Amino acid sequence: MNLSIERQANVYLLHVEGDLDASSSIILDNAMQEAIQRNEKAIIVNCEKLNYISSAGLGVFMSYLSDIEEKNIFFALCSMNEKVKNVFDILGLGDLIKYYPNQDLALQAAK
Amino acid sequence: MNLSIERQANVYLLHVEGDLDASSSIILDNAMQEAIQRNEKAIIVNCEKLNYISSAGLGVFMSYLSDIEEKNIFFALCSMNEKVKNVFDILGLGDLIKYYPNQDLALQAAK
Amino acid sequence: MQYNISIKAEKKNLKKVRTFLENIFTQMQIPELERNQLILVVDEILANLIIHSAKNDIHKNIDVAFYEKEGEITFEIYDYNSPYFDITQHKEVNLQDLKKQKRKGGMGLTLVKNIMDEVEVYYKDNTNIWRLQKRLPFLLLKNKSK
Amino acid sequence: MQYNISIKAEKKNLKKVRTFLENIFTQMQIPELERNQLILVVDEILANLIIHSAKNDIHKNIDVAFYEKEGEITFEIYDYNSPYFDITQHKEVNLQDLKKQKRKGGMGLTLVKNIMDEVEVYYKDNTNIWRLQKRLPFLLLKNKSK
Ligand SMILES: Nc1ncnc2c1ncn2[C@@H]1O[C@H](COP(=O)(O)OP(=O)(O)O)[C@@H](O)[C@H]1O
Ligand SMILES: Nc1ncnc2c1ncn2[C@@H]1O[C@H](COP(=O)(O)OP(=O)(O)O)[C@@H](O)[C@H]1O
Numbered sequence: 001m002n003l004s005i006e007r008q009a010n011v012y013l014l015h016v017e018g019d020l021d022a023s024s025s026i027i028l029d030n031a032m033q034e035a036i037q038r039n040e041k042a043i044i045v046n047c048e049k050l051n052y053i054s055s056a057g058l059g060v061f062m063s064y065l066s067d068i069e070e071k072n073i074f075f076a077l078c079s080m081n082e083k084v085k086n087v088f089d090i091l092g093l094g095d096l097i098k099y100y101p102n103q104d105l106a107l108q109a110a111k
Numbered sequence: 112m113n114l115s116i117e118r119q120a121n122v123y124l125l126h127v128e129g130d131l132d133a134s135s136s137i138i139l140d141n142a143m144q145e146a147i148q149r150n151e152k153a154i155i156v157n158c159e160k161l162n163y164i165s166s167a168g169l170g171v172f173m174s175y176l177s178d179i180e181e182k183n184i185f186f187a188l189c190s191m192n193e194k195v196k197n198v199f200d201i202l203g204l205g206d207l208i209k210y211y212p213n214q215d216l217a218l219q220a221a222k
Numbered sequence: 223m224q225y226n227i228s229i230k231a232e233k234k235n236l237k238k239v240r241t242f243l244e245n246i247f248t249q250m251q252i253p254e255l256e257r258n259q260l261i262l263v264v265d266e267i268l269a270n271l272i273i274h275s276a277k278n279d280i281h282k283n284i285d286v287a288f289y290e291k292e293g294e295i296t297f298e299i300y301d302y303n304s305p306y307f308d309i310t311q312h313k314e315v316n317l318q319d320l321k322k323q324k325r326k327g328g329m330g331l332t333l334v335k336n337i338m339d340e341v342e343v344y345y346k347d348n349t350n351i352w353r354l355q356k357r358l359p360f361l362l363l364k365n366k367s368k
Numbered sequence: 369m370q371y372n373i374s375i376k377a378e379k380k381n382l383k384k385v386r387t388f389l390e391n392i393f394t395q396m397q398i399p400e401l402e403r404n405q406l407i408l409v410v411d412e413i414l415a416n417l418i419i420h421s422a423k424n425d426i427h428k429n430i431d432v433a434f435y436e437k438e439g440e441i442t443f444e445i446y447d448y449n450s451p452y453f454d455i456t457q458h459k460e461v462n463l464q465d466l467k468k469q470k471r472k473g474g475m476g477l478t479l480v481k482n483i484m485d486e487v488e489v490y491y492k493d494n495t496n497i498w499r500l501q502k503r504l505p506f507l508l509l510k511n512k513s514k
Pocket of ligand 2: 166421476
């Protein structure tokens, strides 16, 4: 898997690419930790190029939700493909993590 | 596998397509038998669309070589892809069966 | 037709198993979403076994068997490296608890149970055999139309 | 990583095994000609076993195992349906004889022996185990460059 970071105004945009499984989730973990430590106002994870996610990948997001709430950071995922969204939905993660079908909607919500 | 028959002047052209293995070689066998019984002057098997051949497929040609010789039929294969030609070559079948890289050359030789 | 794949307990092999299954399921014309769910299920169990049971010891083996019969997909995963794992004791994850505990894991088996129709573990010859089954009725229709 | 495929002794399963191997070899980036040769070898042995050993009895099983180790490809094919087959008695086919006899078969094992570096059959637990090996040194180079 590959990660890249993009800044848009006050938003820290994380683009994830490839497969996010038990082997690669550590990379995402480091990036999330780094983003939160920087005291960003808003973190959006763009999943457009994410091909696959397992519970190890989703678990990374779950483990930072409390910190994100404490620090009052806007946090959202966006642009999942159908397969990835399906896994997100099976676990009912939409109750805890904001999700937007595209990046523009996520950026608007972050304002 | 698929077979189709084409006539060009005095030549009986057999086009073979797909996979020629122990399961499908019976189809080729029937077609070869039919062609030989018709007392054709020349039989050319065009292998352009032949994806795969095993010894069962090549064995069909071998089993009719004597009949073909007796009946004085011109017989050749042509247009094999690299994989199919490689199998033909490993067995050294070029010593017994005429082979041409394309159909035009085979047709010329048949004249 | 039964397919088996035997791997060493290394996380980097997870991707290889996924590709292997993707090929088979594509050939079986299983649609993309179902294909992904089935692959996910095996990936989750293997990740668990690599981490919790084989403890990342790359000399340990794990075997995965797969077959389809009468419209039902069955996986059997053989774990030689753990005492009996009583899955009947496993409870559906509570997401609020997970969030509070800041845990990274804990959702895998819940996912698996939600996707499959049948998830059992039985213990035989010092081996935990995970048997996962899912009915895909459209496979039956396809076979009939042959 | 070891792959296995278990089939019923039916000629129509030959194509399935070929597709299965094609997928694995493509993933391993084995070039097309070598890929075809390796697939051919398994196809030839399986065809022999289906016809001569299992005698087209679709209730009989045949297993194929495949692994790669240090640049060497190994197939093991398990035939449960035949007495010991002494391959050391097999002689290279004579094409002129074949032609005279108008035989359709007889070239399979010659092909296999020409392609592989090692072809052995040993008998254990009422099973003929065909072990076929071929060194593909470029696989070693690829692994090293990782
Ligand atoms: N094969 C196993 N052997 C021992 N413990 C296991 C095994 N599989 C799962 N577990 C335990 O069951 C728990 C629940 O598994 P799971 O829902 O997949 O969560 P996780 O994502 O933490 O693996 C794991 O945290 C682990 O402690
Ligand atoms: N497993 C087997 N059991 C018994 N006989 C076999 C077996 N495999 C091959 N044979 C015999 O060995 C002969 C040579 O095999 P092969 O070169 O592959 O030719 P063919 O194309 O006729 O199978 C076959 O004709 C068959 O009589």
